[in-house]
Amino acid sequence: MYAFDFVKPGTLAEASEALSHDGALPLAGGQTLIAAMKQRLNAPEKLVSLTGIPELKGVCAGDGGVTIGAATTHAAVAAQAAAYYPALAALAGQIGDPAVRNRGTIGGSLANNDPAACYPSAVLASGATIVTNTREIAADDFFQGMFTTALHDGEIITSVKFPVPQKAAYAKFQQPASRFALTGVFVAKFADGVRVAVTGASESGVFRWTEAEAALTANFSAAALDGLSVPADGMIGDLHGTPEYRAHLVKVMTKRAVVAAG
Numbered sequence: 001m002y003a004f005d006f007v008k009p010g011t012l013a014e015a016s017e018a019l020s021h022d023g024a025l026p027l028a029g030g031q032t033l034i035a036a037m038k039q040r041l042n043a044p045e046k047l048v049s050l051t052g053i054p055e056l057k058g059v060c061a062g063d064g065g066v067t068i069g070a071a072t073t074h075a076a077v078a079a080q081a082a083a084y085y086p087a088l089a090a091l092a093g094q095i096g097d098p099a100v101r102n103r104g105t106i107g108g109s110l111a112n113n114d115p116a117a118c119y120p121s122a123v124l125a126s127g128a129t130i131v132t133n134t135r136e137i138a139a140d141d142f143f144q145g146m147f148t149t150a151l152h153d154g155e156i157i158t159s160v161k162f163p164v165p166q167k168a169a170y171a172k173f174q175q176p177a178s179r180f181a182l183t184g185v186f187v188a189k190f191a192d193g194v195r196v197a198v199t200g201a202s203e204s205g206v207f208r209w210t211e212a213e214a215a216l217t218a219n220f221s222a223a224a225l226d227g228l229s230v231p232a233d234g235m236i237g238d239l240h241g242t243p244e245y246r247a248h249l250v251k252v253m254t255k256r257a258v259v260a261a262g
Helices: 012-019 033-038 074-080 086-092 107-114 119-128 212-218 245-259
Strands: 003-009 024-027 046-049 059-062 066-070 127-130 136-138 159-165 167-174 182-188 195-198
Touching: 012 024, 012 046, 066 167, 074 086, 074 107, 086 119, 086 167, 086 182, 107 119, 107 159, 107 212, 119 159, 119 167, 119 182, 167 245, 182 245, 195 212, 195 245
Parallel strands: 003 046, 024 046
Antiparallel strands: 059 066, 066 159, 127 136, 127 159, 167 182, 182 195
16 A cells, blocks of 8 residues: 545535545545555545445435435445335345445445446436435436446535335346356336346446336236347456356346346
């Protein structure tokens, strides 16, 4: 490691002021940032911890949805959201191992937007809203490519607002060592239609499978997907699987999610 300043503000206003200076980066759970710093892939002059701000933590329900503070850990989401949004809580319980789940946060995961992270699929499939210290961003506008989001420099995610669907489930084919998703699919059925979001498969990051959405809106059953396929073009190819393999997994995991949703 190398020398850097560390501050832990107690309010959102203090955090915003600290992040207004050049060379400052927000620190949530640190599951990605600290590893990147150790490898000298990132070298901030100042880390601004968001874990000491009470208003950024917690899960609450209301107005037909559930709101989760950005600094809420995966473990807390798994435990506290189960009564309001079981599919989301189940997803959180599958992230990493206990050490990761007790340190990593939903806001940190979304801001990082790893192409194999689990939360982006839930946010996109749910049609959630990402709330920051300056505005609200619809999920369809937030994810802009691998490790890229609509966030501006110094902008802080404060919470995520999830509408709760009639039915939902997440199916994940995980890489056993990292427990990231080789391919993960979140399916959410609302009164006005179905949304399907895929993570871990595409070079451009999380995406909606619109053909599956149309088929499942007409007939919410695994059989509705039988005639569909996902092109391999643009899918990730690495030592864990070819683009064709991941394209095949998209359909398999979507079917599993539909069956799990019931």
